[in-house]
Amino acid sequence: MRAQDHWRGHARYTVFDLDYADGERIAALIEAWRADPQRPAHLHIIALTASLQPGVHRIPQPDASITLDLVAAPLETALAELNAHLDFIRLDGAEGLDFVRPLARLSTLDARLVSTGLDAGQRAALAAQGFVFEGESGNAVFSTRKPRLPRTPEPIRRALVLGAGLAGCAAAARLCARGWDVTLIERHPQVAMEASGNLAGIFMPLLSRDDNIPTRLTRGAYLYALRAWEQLGGIGRAFDGAQCGVLQLSRDASHAAVSRAIAQEGKLPPDFARWLEPPDAEQLLGLPAPEGGWLFPQGGWARPGSVCEALLASCGARLTRRFDAGQVSLERAGDDWLARDAAGAIVGQAPTVVLASGAGARHMAQSADLPLQALRGQVTHLAPEYAPQLPLVLCREAYLTPSASGVTCAGATYDLDEDPQLRAASQDENVARLRGLVSDPQAAEGAPLAGRVGFRCVAPDRLPLVGRLPDFSAAGATERLRDVPRHPGLHGLLGYASRGLIWAPLAAELLAAQLEGEPLPLEMSLVDALDPARFVLRARRGSRHPSPTESDIQP
Ligand SMILES: Cc1cc2nc3c(=O)[nH]c(=O)nc-3n(C[C@H](O)[C@H](O)[C@H](O)COP(=O)(O)OP(=O)(O)OC[C@H]3O[C@@H](n4cnc5c(N)ncnc54)[C@H](O)[C@@H]3O)c2cc1C
Numbered sequence: 001m002r003a004q005d006h007w008r009g010h011a012r013y014t015v016f017d018l019d020y021a022d023g024e025r026i027a028a029l030i031e032a033w034r035a036d037p038q039r040p041a042h043l044h045i046i047a048l049t050a051s052l053q054p055g056v057h058r059i060p061q062p063d064a065s066i067t068l069d070l071v072a073a074p075l076e077t078a079l080a081e082l083n084a085h086l087d088f089i090r091l092d093g094a095e096g097l098d099f100v101r102p103l104a105r106l107s108t109l110d111a112r113l114v115s116t117g118l119d120a121g122q123r124a125a126l127a128a129q130g131f132v133f134e135g136e137s138g139n140a141v142f143s144t145r146k147p148r149l150p151r152t153p154e155p156i157r158r159a160l161v162l163g164a165g166l167a168g169c170a171a172a173a174r175l176c177a178r179g180w181d182v183t184l185i186e187r188h189p190q191v192a193m194e195a196s197g198n199l200a201g202i203f204m205p206l207l208s209r210d211d212n213i214p215t216r217l218t219r220g221a222y223l224y225a226l227r228a229w230e231q232l233g234g235i236g237r238a239f240d241g242a243q244c245g246v247l248q249l250s251r252d253a254s255h256a257a258v259s260r261a262i263a264q265e266g267k268l269p270p271d272f273a274r275w276l277e278p279p280d281a282e283q284l285l286g287l288p289a290p291e292g293g294w295l296f297p298q299g300g301w302a303r304p305g306s307v308c309e310a311l312l313a314s315c316g317a318r319l320t321r322r323f324d325a326g327q328v329s330l331e332r333a334g335d336d337w338l339a340r341d342a343a344g345a346i347v348g349q350a351p352t353v354v355l356a357s358g359a360g361a362r363h364m365a366q367s368a369d370l371p372l373q374a375l376r377g378q379v380t381h382l383a384p385e386y387a388p389q390l391p392l393v394l395c396r397e398a399y400l401t402p403s404a405s406g407v408t409c410a411g412a413t414y415d416l417d418e419d420p421q422l423r424a425a426s427q428d429e430n431v432a433r434l435r436g437l438v439s440d441p442q443a444a445e446g447a448p449l450a451g452r453v454g455f456r457c458v459a460p461d462r463l464p465l466v467g468r469l470p471d472f473s474a475a476g477a478t479e480r481l482r483d484v485p486r487h488p489g490l491h492g493l494l495g496y497a498s499r500g501l502i503w504a505p506l507a508a509e510l511l512a513a514q515l516e517g518e519p520l521p522l523e524m525s526l527v528d529a530l531d532p533a534r535f536v537l538r539a540r541r542g543s544r545h546p547s548p549t550e551s552d553i554q555p
Helices: 022-036 073-082 100-106 122-131 165-176 212-233 253-264 278-285 302-315 358-363 425-437 500-516 524-530 534-541
Strands: 012-017 042-048 055-059 066-072 086-092 107-116 131-133 140-142 159-160 181-185 201-203 246-249 274-276 295-296 300-302 317-320 329-333 336-340 347-352 352-355 373-382 393-395 407-412 452-457 465-470 485-494
Touching: 012 022, 022 066, 055 122, 066 373, 073 407, 086 100, 100 122, 100 393, 107 352, 122 131, 159 165, 159 302, 159 336, 165 181, 165 278, 165 302, 165 425, 181 347, 181 500, 212 302, 212 500, 212 524, 253 274, 253 352, 274 407, 278 295, 295 302, 300 302, 329 358, 336 352, 336 485, 358 485, 373 425, 393 425, 393 452, 407 425, 425 452, 465 500, 485 500, 500 524, 500 534
Parallel strands: 012 042, 012 086, 042 066, 086 107, 159 181, 159 352, 181 317, 246 393, 352 485
Antiparallel strands: 055 066, 107 140, 131 140, 201 300, 246 295, 274 295, 329 336, 336 347, 373 407, 373 452, 465 485
């Protein structure tokens, strides 16, 4: 029994393989798909592997008709965290019985199962769930009367994306790649004129001892961003930036002790994160590093505006730009949304809207109830004579980039006011932190006031908002995310806080997959952690979040 004997007549076909192994079986499957003139329009492959860090890894493919998800998790965990319709399942060497129910939940009617090495108990359990085996063979066909997971209806592939920063440009790119016609609306004449307008943003993962949800999400986003940027043409090639590495110095001895304990668990691949004791960190940096630090060799910096431009360049003819539109508002018109500029003129109409308006979302009627905050940040720009020249990005409670086009960026402040002007006091703060970072009390002495002010859009839990926006006014007494009423066709990509560079690619891919009803590039528990409706449930439960502190947020 082979997938290619079964996939004809399917528009989208999803294969699940328990063992990616060396990838040769998957490569052969893709080859068979390419060779078949009656192939499904889209082939989605989900395969388990032991060779990657825990979680789902979407591996961008040159051909947008193929999606490959590698999942590093035990079989039953992987299935329980999956939201997919499996058409073909290969189970070689499955262990235990816990996988049987989640597998049946995900299998489509008439799905094919191919297996070797199942024991009698496993066959019986699979049969009890609806897998009808062909004689003594390991091949089975799935059949059940139980209701199946609902399918997302075929979308009308037209969307308005509101906001041309990192979030909106990534959304436009992922939707255009799926054949959507996208109108990107922006109040400014160009991309990246608000939070995404900094000369340099840094990218790096986050570590924790308990591998908590923010850590897992950040890891998934970071790794996906690195792959997506490679696909886009490469950091420093398709857009400005450098994968020069990030050295995150330890704050103090207790921070270093926790870091050392994480390192000693030996779970982190050295190309992802390497703990450096003080002599090694000092040698790398050429400066004192008394408590040591983490080296993220694949981390670095990028100019967000150039990332936005590269993303839009990848969209091709499906993208329409409506820039310089002034303050745009949204209103419902039948099954569509209308976007109107400040003068009331219609600048776009579509059934789907992606709100990627950053801190601006606080002033739009449909998102004003979301608990979003604008956090002012001032970055300081230093000419070469005022800044130490570093081989990599250095950070702790602040960051310092290597010089690019004659400017070193040192930042950034976290302020609660909304003053858009550069302030000497904010620059003093940046310089004080910089001096601590490079152990030089004279660093940046006399540097003129220079830099940029931006406003991060931050949610109380510091995590992004990805998905359909809740309708607070209709929420009532809901207890579960799936019961929260939503604005029809209105989706958010908001709250990227201090990690917009890495959130943008994964969040856009997640939203595009949700709109298409595809398997998602993240575990369900992580998808739920990003659901904008989480704040409806939290508001009902009366949970409170502390206001942001430096240590919560990327330096
Ligand atoms: C000082 C500072 C330092 C930072 N450092 C880093 C870093 O080192 N690494 C990192 O990854 N991230 C960093 N960030 C965060 C990062 O810049 C943001 O997370 C990211 O840029 C957010 O992108 P966005 O597209 O969501 O928002 P934005 O870039 O703000 O884009 C939103 C767009 O929507 C438009 N818009 C809003 N409302 C309307 C409306 N009604 N009509 C028309 N248009 C509208 C706006 O004009 C804007 O262009 C930093 C941010 C700041 C402020």
